[in-house]
Amino acid sequence: MAKPNGIFFFAGRVLVAMTFLAGCGGKPDSPVGIAPPTPHLSIEVRYLSTLSGAQRAIVAEAVNKWTSALKKNLGEFRLNSAANDCFTGEPALNETHHNPLLFISVADIDGPDGRLAYTEICAMSSRDTLPLLSHIRIDRGDIDSMEERGVLRGLILHELGHVLGFVPASYIPKKLAAGGSADPHISGPAARAEFAKHGAWYTGATVPLEDSGGRGPNDPHWRFMVFGDEVMSSSIITGYRSPLSVITLGLFEDLGYEVDYTVADSYEVRPLFGDNLMLPEFSLVNDLRSIAPPAVLKTLTPH
Numbered sequence: 001m002a003k004p005n006g007i008f009f010f011a012g013r014v015l016v017a018m019t020f021l022a023g024c025g026g027k028p029d030s031p032v033g034i035a036p037p038t039p040h041l042s043i044e045v046r047y048l049s050t051l052s053g054a055q056r057a058i059v060a061e062a063v064n065k066w067t068s069a070l071k072k073n074l075g076e077f078r079l080n081s082a083a084n085d086c087f088t089g090e091p092a093l094n095e096t097h098h099n100p101l102l103f104i105s106v107a108d109i110d111g112p113d114g115r116l117a118y119t120e121i122c123a124m125s126s127r128d129t130l131p132l133l134s135h136i137r138i139d140r141g142d143i144d145s146m147e148e149r150g151v152l153r154g155l156i157l158h159e160l161g162h163v164l165g166f167v168p169a170s171y172i173p174k175k176l177a178a179g180g181s182a183d184p185h186i187s188g189p190a191a192r193a194e195f196a197k198h199g200a201w202y203t204g205a206t207v208p209l210e211d212s213g214g215r216g217p218n219d220p221h222w223r224f225m226v227f228g229d230e231v232m233s234s235s236i237i238t239g240y241r242s243p244l245s246v247i248t249l250g251l252f253e254d255l256g257y258e259v260d261y262t263v264a265d266s267y268e269v270r271p272l273f274g275d276n277l278m279l280p281e282f283s284l285v286n287d288l289r290s291i292a293p294p295a296v297l298k299t300l301t302p303h
């Protein structure tokens, strides 16, 4: 597999992360004492475009779903970058955070249908290899029709999965992916264990990533022909339930989050042939854009 050139070292932006022990209840790496509770994770959402109240409510519900399932102390980090540094329309930043910052915009991508949205990861944590600064762009030509067809919720849930770490820049450095382009799959133990409970019929390497685009483990989606309507599958169809499964949450445990599996929706991996045949309506395969490698926030730890 080619080295993900440029992903981990990027000098174009000055971004500094600092981990503060104050407020954590003690040294998290102390050999004695009780480990401090992992703080609640939130996503700070900033809108760069006008969305209706109903559309914002859909975003808020999706954010709440993910942040109810995941906890993570990302430390404190400083965002310090010029306007338009990562994407057109990005404001200048000079502020401190301890939760991921997400911009959401609505703009023309390709008109009705085709591409519905995409996510850009602008900055990653060097310590946790997880995204810290992201942007979701929703196609102006699709947002209202997606809302009317009932797929906007599933789309936002899906893009948030990328925003929180279902991206190659997170799982490849953690050695959670294997299989090359022939049979890409996530090899993390928690994801595999959850898949085994809910997809015992599948005899291939688990957990299968999308293989139709030929990008191997760099395609950050579950394989549609195995996963069907699961929220991190590579396609979306009107009428989709888009369940957030324990399998996806297993991957997030493998990525380093503390996970509450009770938040997951009911889901079973089912063969997509015969009575269960589904055809993809809209592909999400290319919805993770990498115009430039994400900046890496250097975490200053006590050691």
Ligand SMILES: [Zn+2]
Binding pocket: 158, 159, 162, 220, 221, 284, 285, 287, 288
């Ligand atoms: Zn996607």
